[in-house]
Amino acid sequence: MHFSHVVRVPGRGAVTRRALLVCMERYAGVLGVGSGCDLVIPFLFGASYLQAEQLGCVIVRATSLGYTGEPDAALFERVDPFECGVFDETDRDVKGVPLVRIVFALGAEAPGIVRMSYEKPEERAGFTSYDYWCSGASGSVLRPVPKRPDEWLVDKAIEQSSRQ
Numbered sequence: 566m567h568f569s570h571v572v573r574v575p576g577r578g579a580v581t582r583r584a585l586l587v588c589m590e591r592y593a594g595v596l597g598v599g600s601g602c603d604l605v606i607p608f609l610f611g612a613s614y615l616q617a618e619q620l621g622c623v624i625v626r627a628t629s630l631g632y633t634g635e636p637d638a639a640l641f642e643r644v645d646p647f648e649c650g651v652f653d654e655t656d657r658d659v660k661g662v663p664l665v666r667i668v669f670a671l672g673a674e675a676p677g678i679v680r681m682s683y684e685k686p687e688e689r690a691g692f693t694s695y696d697y698w699c700s701g702a703s704g705s706v707l708r709p710v711p712k713r714p715d716e717w718l719v720d721k722a723i724e725q726s727s728r729q
Contacts, residue, residue, distance in 0.1 A: 567592055568592050568593060568594045568606055568607075569592040569593070570592070570593055570594070571593060571594040571595065571596045571604065572588065572593050572594075572595055572596065573595075573596045573597045574595055574596070574597050575597075579650070580595050580605060580649075580650060580651055581650065581651065581653065582617040582620050582651065582652065582656060583617050585605065585607040585617075585620055585622060585651065586607070586615050586616075586617055586620060588607055589607040589608075589609070589615065589620070590615065594606040594607075600643070600645070600648045600649040600650070601626050601640075601643035601644050601645065601648065601649060602624050602625075602626060602644060602646075602648075602649035602651065603625055603626050603627050604623075604624070604625040604627075605622050605623070605624050605625075605649075605651060606622060606623040606625075607620055607621070607622045608620070608621050608622065608623070609621075610661075610662050610663060611661070611662070618662070619662060620662065621662045621663050621664055621665075622646070622651060622664060622665075623664075623665040623666075623667065624644050624646060624649070624651070624664060624665070624666050624667070625666075625667045625668075625669065626640065626643070626644045626666075626667070626668050626669070627668075627669040627671060628640070628668070628669070628670055628671065628672070629671050629672045630670070630672050636668075636679050636681060636698035636700075637668075637670070637698075638681065638683070640668045640670075641666055641668060641681065641694075641696050644666045644668065646664060661693070662693075663693045663694065663695060664693065664694045664695070665694070665695050665696075665697070666694050666695070666696045666697070667696075667697045667699060668696075668697070668698050668699065669699045670698065670699070670700045670701075671701070673700035673701045674701070675700060675701060676700060676701025676703035677698075677699075677700050677701065678697060678698070678699050678700075679697070679698040679700075680695070680696070680697055681696035681697065681698060
């Protein structure tokens with residue numbers, strides 16, 4: 566997986582697997598997909614040339630709402646590739662291409678990263694997902710590399726994003 570920049574799309578339905586192939590050719594991730602999918606980063610799985618059927622993606626949702634640090638599994642259900650338009654009904658038959666779903670709960674009290682596990686994994690037609698909960702916005706979760714870490718304004722950034 567490789568990307569060098571992101572592009573913004575006008576809204577739901579503008580990003581399909583075929584459109585993601587074009588983005589992948591340009592090393593681009595996609596912002597503003599909608600319906601719980603804030604960022605999509607495509608990757609090729611199990612193939613050596615570009616084909617939509619072998620395209621997986623990392624789907625990211627970010628929220629600045631306050632959480633205790635305990636993962637909220639319901640948020641992952643809203644990060645659905647069919648709901649946000651990345652997959653359509655023809656993709657329900659594509660098996661074995663994984664998705665990575667990441668929820669950033671930036672306003673959480675305690676920082677941490679948890680790989681979600683489910684007691685009763687539900688049947689998901691057409692995709693396998695690996696889900697990660699990233700809580701808090703500390704240096705232990707998100708690691709920007711500025712010259713001076715004492716100048717990081719994490720609390721200010723969270724405050725500004727919650728006003729939007």
